[in-house]
Amino acid sequence: xxxxxxxxxxxxxxxxxxxxxxxxxxxxxxxxxxxxxxxxxxxxxxxxxxxxxxxxxxxxxxxxxxxxxxxxxxxxxxxxxxxxxxxxxxxxxxxxxxxxxxxxxxxxxxxxxxxxxxxxxxxxxxxxxxxxxxxxxxxxxxxxxxxxxxxxxxxxxxxxxxxxxxxxxxxxxxxxxxxxxxxxxxxxxxxxxxxxxxxxxxxxxxxxxxxxxxxxxxxxxxxxxxxxxxxxxxxxxxxxxxxxxxxxxxxxxxxxxxxxxxxxxxxxxxxxxxxxxxxxxxxxxxxxxxxxxxxx
Ligand SMILES: [Zn+2]
Numbered sequence: 001x002x003x004x005x006x007x008x009x010x011x012x013x014x015x016x017x018x019x020x021x022x023x024x025x026x027x028x029x030x031x032x033x034x035x036x037x038x039x040x041x042x043x044x045x046x047x048x049x050x051x052x053x054x055x056x057x058x059x060x061x062x063x064x065x066x067x068x069x070x071x072x073x074x075x076x077x078x079x080x081x082x083x084x085x086x087x088x089x090x091x092x093x094x095x096x097x098x099x100x101x102x103x104x105x106x107x108x109x110x111x112x113x114x115x116x117x118x119x120x121x122x123x124x125x126x127x128x129x130x131x132x133x134x135x136x137x138x139x140x141x142x143x144x145x146x147x148x149x150x151x152x153x154x155x156x157x158x159x160x161x162x163x164x165x166x167x168x169x170x171x172x173x174x175x176x177x178x179x180x181x182x183x184x185x186x187x188x189x190x191x192x193x194x195x196x197x198x199x200x201x202x203x204x205x206x207x208x209x210x211x212x213x214x215x216x217x218x219x220x221x222x223x224x225x226x227x228x229x230x231x232x233x234x235x236x237x238x239x240x241x242x243x244x245x246x247x248x249x250x251x252x253x254x255x256x257x258x259x260x261x262x263x264x265x266x267x268x269x270x271x272x273x274x275x276x277x278x279x280x281x282x283x284x285x286x287x288x289x290x291x292x293x294x295x296x
Contacts, residue, residue, distance in 0.1 A: 015171075018033050023137055025136030060153075061154065071083075081125070101113065149184045161204070168227075169276045
C-alpha cells in the first residue's frame with residue numbers, strides 16, 4: 001500500500017500532517033488540515049502526482065479545525081467527507097464549532113483557521129463504529145475513539161492506524177503528549193480508546209501531529225501514563241484551590257521541562273507548542289475535573 005505523508009507547514013514544519021493512500025478508486029485523503037494551509041496541501045497533492053479532482057474520498061478523524069477545517073474545499077469539488085456521526089452536523093452547520101473554537105482562540109481565529117464554510121449534507125457520510133468500508137481495493141475500518149473528542153474516529157487500513165489525536169502528539173521522536181483541549185476531554189473514555197487501539201495490534205501509528213511512529217506499544221503506554229499523570233496533577237492543583245492562571249503557568253514550566261529533558265531543539269519545541277498549546281491543555285483538563293470529578 002502506498003502512503004504519502006504531507007507536512008502542511010502550519011507556521012513551522014512537523015505540526016500538522018495529511019495523508020494520502022493510493023487505491024484503485026483514486027487517492028484517499030486522510031485529514032485536510034485547516035483552510036489556512038490549504039494551498040500547501042494542494043501543492044503537496046500535486047507534487048505527489050495527483051490533482052485535487054482525483055480525490056473522491058476524504059476521511060477526517062474529527063472536526064477540530066486543525067484536522068478538517070479545509071474539508072469543505074474537497075466537498076465543493078464533489079468529494080465525499082467521511083466523519084464520525086457526532087461530528088457530521090457540525091460540518092453541515094459549523095456555527096457551534098466556530099463558537100466553541102472562538103472561546104478557545106479568541107481574536108486569533110481567522111489567522112489560525114481562515115474560512116470555515118459549511119459542507120453540503122449530501123457530501124457527508126457518517127461512519128459507524130466497527131464499520132468496514134471498501135474504497136477500490138483498500139479496506140478501511142472505523143474505530144469510534146472518544147476521549148480527546150466525543151466525535152473522534154481512528155481509521156485502520158491494512159494494519160496501520162491513522163490516529164488523529166487519539167494516540168497523542170509526538171514530534172520528531174520526542175515525548176508523546178496528550179492534547180487535551182476543551183470541551184470533550186474524558187480520561188476514562190480515552191483509556192478505553194487506547195485499549196481498543198492496542199487490541200487492533202497496529203504495526204504503525206500515524207498521528208496527525210506528527211507522522212509515522214513505529215514503536216506502537218511504548219508510544220501508547222507513554223501517552224496513557226502521561227495523560228493520567230497530567231490529569232491527576234491538574235486535579236490536585238484545583239483541590240489546592242489554585243487559580244487557572246497559576247495552574248497554566250506551572251503546567252507550562254512542567255511541559256517545557258519535559259521537552260528540554262528530551263533535548264527537543266527549538267524548531268521542534270515550536271512545533272509542539274503549535275500542535276498542543278499548553279494553556280489549551282489546561283483549559284480542557286480543568287473542565288474535565290470540574291465537570292466529572294469535582295461536581296461543579
Ligand atoms: Zn489536533
